[in-house]
Amino acid sequence: MPKTHFFLVLVLLLGNALACHRPSGGERPTSGFKNRIAGTWAMVSANATTDGTTVYPYGTSPTGLLIFTENLYFAETLSVDPSTLPRFASSSDRSSGTAEQNAAVVAGTLGQEGTYTVDGDGNFESNVIRTSTFPNYVGAARDTSALRLEVDSTGQHLTEMLQDIGSPTLIMIEYKRVH
Secondary structure (H helix, E strand, O other): OOHHHHHHHHHHHHHHHHHOOOOOOOOOOOOOOOOOOOEEEEEEEEEEEEOOEEEOOOOOOOEEEEEEOOOOEEEEEEEOOHHHOOOOOOOOOOOOOOHHHHHHHHHHEEEEEEEEEEOOOOOEEEEEEEEEOOHHHOOOEEEOOOEEEEEOOOOOEEEEEEOOOOOOEEEEEEEEEOO
């Protein structure tokens, strides 16, 4: 299966699973609930800046989706241009990669899902990561002191800014609304 299809299938499966469940202890929002970030967002660019030096961790042609469901779940997949990822020896066994191939895939992709909250104005307030391809993120709870998600006045562009407390690196990812 081509990498682009793999990531699309992964996002669709995660989104489908998330839409069927509610966050533990939470109720589904009522019809009057305001949520500015709900929807599907396609990654446009990503960069990381440390001490004035900017790098592009997903290259100059990144791909990915960020999905926020109305019932307060999210799923995110980020990747370098899938055509730049190494192909594994077996087309059906994802554990067949060499150490170098596995390292390239780990460095060039990120997938995670969890729950999120919004404030009374419908703006991002916090999230909790339930699963991630980077195990150190599992269980991470972030509020706006570390993670900001800002939707522009048109509602068509979202900027994600992540700077963990104590980290000198600011990660900025730009998205456009696709649904």
